[in-house]
């Protein structure tokens with residue numbers, strides 16, 4: 623579905639992302655992990671067209687998307703959430719999601735139907751008339767997913783959608799992610815909660831100082847001494 627080739631993003635002298643390649647297959651959930659500052663969000667920004675990469679290519683189903691603007695990337699089928707959620711605070715929850723749905727259609731009635739489906743799927747249907755700004759963080763995180771979902775993505779990029787959630791909200795979010803995959807959406811997910819990453823990911827890529835440090839099956843990656851040293855810390859015991 624997605625092929626990223628030798629992606630580099632420099633900010634002045636700093637290579638925030640340095641020659642990272644990865645592929646995301648149809649129906650796959652790929653976990654992207656690494657310490658703070660590793661370059662994960664910058665990688666997402668370059669894939670999603672929010673930033674232009676310094677070098678490298680992004681291909682969706684073989685079609686080159688490198689250098690395209692965020693709205694064109696979205697229309698091509700890549701939806702994303704933002705690590706720092708910024709809903710349109712003065713709009714209702716439903717209208718926030720409607721903004722995403724208008725990516726798929728200019729027909730407002732159709733867009734409403736798509737938005738309502740996304741609200742249903744994310745468990746926000748009973749919140750549809752609430753002002754987005756007045757919702758607590760866990761719901762705003764879900765709203766972020768609902769809006770991305772309403773754009774009709776083939777691929778979803780999820781950037782720390784579980785940060786700040788309590789354990790039961792995390793469980794709900796895990797179920798939601800698995801539901802999205804069962805609907806045929808491929809997912810690239812950045813998350814710090816190892817329990818989440820190991821339970822949803824088919825494969826994991828680890829980034830460190832902008833570079834790809836490791837890649838593979840969750841159990842292999844979690845037990846890789848390089849990964850334990852750079853990220854997980856000594857004393858970490860991988861759980862199956």
Ligand SMILES: Nc1ncnc2c1ncn2[C@@H]1O[C@H](COP(=O)(O)OP(=O)(O)O)[C@@H](O)[C@H]1O
Nearest residue numbers: 633636638656657658659660661662663664665
């Ligand atoms: N717009 C920017 N301008 C300059 N430096 C940036 C910018 N965005 C990110 N960085 C730097 O790039 C590095 C990677 O950041 P980021 O991609 O946010 O990491 P992560 O998401 O893995 O925590 C950090 O050193 C950060 O300070």
Ligand SMILES: [Mg+2]
Nearest residue numbers: 662663664705
């Ligand atoms: Mg980040």
